Amino acid sequence: MQRNSKLSEMAEVKLLGVLPSPYVYRVIWALKLKGIPYEFVKENLSNKSPLLLKCNPVHKKIPVLVHGEKSVCESMIIVEYINEVWPQNPLLPNDLHERAVTRFWSKFADDKGSSVLKIFRTREDEMEQVKKEILEMLQAIEDHGLGDKKFFGGDQIGIADIAFGSVIHWLTVMEEGILGAKLLEAHKFPRLYSWLKNFQQAPVIKENLPDFEEAVAFYKGLREASLGRAASK
Amino acid sequence: MQRNSKLSEMAEVKLLGVLPSPYVYRVIWALKLKGIPYEFVKENLSNKSPLLLKCNPVHKKIPVLVHGEKSVCESMIIVEYINEVWPQNPLLPNDLHERAVTRFWSKFADDKGSSVLKIFRTREDEMEQVKKEILEMLQAIEDHGLGDKKFFGGDQIGIADIAFGSVIHWLTVMEEGILGAKLLEAHKFPRLYSWLKNFQQAPVIKENLPDFEEAVAFYKGLREASLGRAASK
Numbered sequence A, B: 001m002q003r004n005s006k007l008s009e010m011a012e013v014k015l016l017g018v019l020p021s022p023y024v025y026r027v028i029w030a031l032k033l034k035g036i037p038y039e040f041v042k043e044n045l046s047n048k049s050p051l052l053l054k055c056n057p058v059h060k061k062i063p064v065l066v067h068g069e070k071s072v073c074e075s076m077i078i079v080e081y082i083n084e085v086w087p088q089n090p091l092l093p094n095d096l097h098e099r100a101v102t103r104f105w106s107k108f109a110d111d112k113g114s115s116v117l118k119i120f121r122t123r124e125d126e127m128e129q130v131k132k133e134i135l136e137m138l139q140a141i142e143d144h145g146l147g148d149k150k151f152f153g154g155d156q157i158g159i160a161d162i163a164f165g166s167v168i169h170w171l172t173v174m175e176e177g178i179l180g181a182k183l184l185e186a187h188k189f190p191r192l193y194s195w196l197k198n199f200q201q202a203p204v205i206k207e208n209l210p211d212f213e214e215a216v217a218f219y220k221g222l223r224e225a226s227l228g229r230a231a232s233k
Helices: A022-034 A050-055 A075-085 A096-112 A114-121 A124-144 A160-177 A191-199 A212-231 B020-035 B050-055 B075-085 B096-112 B114-121 B124-145 B159-179 B190-201 B212-231
Strands: A013-016 A039-042 A062-069 A072-075 B013-017 B039-042 B062-068 B070-073
Touching: A013 A022, A013 A050, A022 A075, A050 A062, A062 A075, A072 A075, A072 B096, A075 A096, A075 A160, A075 B096, A096 A114, A096 A124, A096 A160, A096 B070, A096 B075, A096 B190, A096 B212, A114 A124, A114 A212, A114 B096, A124 A160, A124 A191, A124 B159, A160 A212, A160 B062, B013 B020, B013 B050, B020 B075, B020 B159, B050 B062, B062 B075, B062 B114, B075 B159, B096 B114, B096 B159, B114 B124, B114 B159, B114 B212, B124 B159, B124 B190, B159 B190, B159 B212
Parallel strands: A013 A039, B013 B039
Antiparallel strands: A013 A062, A062 A072, B013 B062, B062 B070
8 A cells, every 4th residue: 555655765755835835934944954846835814725634633734844755843843854765965064062052942943943933923112022032042052052063963954943043033034124223233143143054055945935025025914914914814 | 170071971060940940850861871970059030140150151041061171051951961972871862863853852842932932921811822832832743742652752751852851741740730621632632642641651750750749839930929029010
């Protein structure tokens, strides 16, 4: 039976997602860094496909990676799965303690980074609290996350860079499109600012970033729709 | 220099924690399942030790694992670290897709399980919402997490069992000490109920559960202190 066949590195890879979701970009970057071809399957979140509902019955969210007959959910769990299935260009250090530190920062990005996506649905009078949370997150990374390293795991992009890459890149989109001011100021967060430049200039990332102006317009539109709905409730 | 010496499986292991914290028990179970001797270093959370602040400067929380000269923070990242350093009695399946599914449920326990610890600081008039969140979590596990398996990863206790073990065991403490009623009813959640019995009866877990009556008394005390503080604000 095909269902019971051994999962192979060569099985067909599909990515169920919506663009420009920052969580979907994490998976795109991991697949591109590994050099794995895949088919992008565009989802409609207001009319979710039977495939999405079957593959992610618990959260019903994108991204989902479909690999052969099996599926994996949750962006950073997909990234770890990709790293284990295709060992080339490793996304975790070999040293076991450094691996744990990298996973710590990846989890930190997942736990705290959701503040950034709050921006587009937060009313002006509650925005100061969201900004405060984001500044605290940036300060923790600046003080403890990077040291003098180019990337979180050292010289190569790894899982913590992928996790923060989406958070911090989307912060620059929100700054431009919604806040109208910078939170990530180069003189306040020099290590983090330098890391962002390194990340965005890495060839695989540079070729696979969403169009900045389109992303700004998209989140401006989402904000208007979201606050409009809230006002008309 | 000692600081730069290669981290060895034989290096001294210390666990910084407070009993009966459910997050600390996750680490205790992982160390016991691996058969690793360790020193428990009791922390005072109202006067945190310099060692805790040095080892976990970002969150300043327990548990922290100190292994030789290095430290690891966040309970489930510590459990993955322990699993990688000491490969005996593996806590993740060998199959890469099953590993991803196990990590999915471990993350689910971390993300949703915090509702259980909310119980002791939630006022009566807000308790229905917390109960609703917990029942949704239980239903998702019942419907999608276990199937006919003894444990999340199959026949052996693994990281998802450790993650949920603390959440669900503490739920039984909160039911007894605070709610005065069962949420995890055997006839509503037969698979999950059966899993809990399997988990609690596994020898290593059974020998390393907190004393039930002491835990009930502890969380009753915490609730009174927490609500008392809220009322006097």
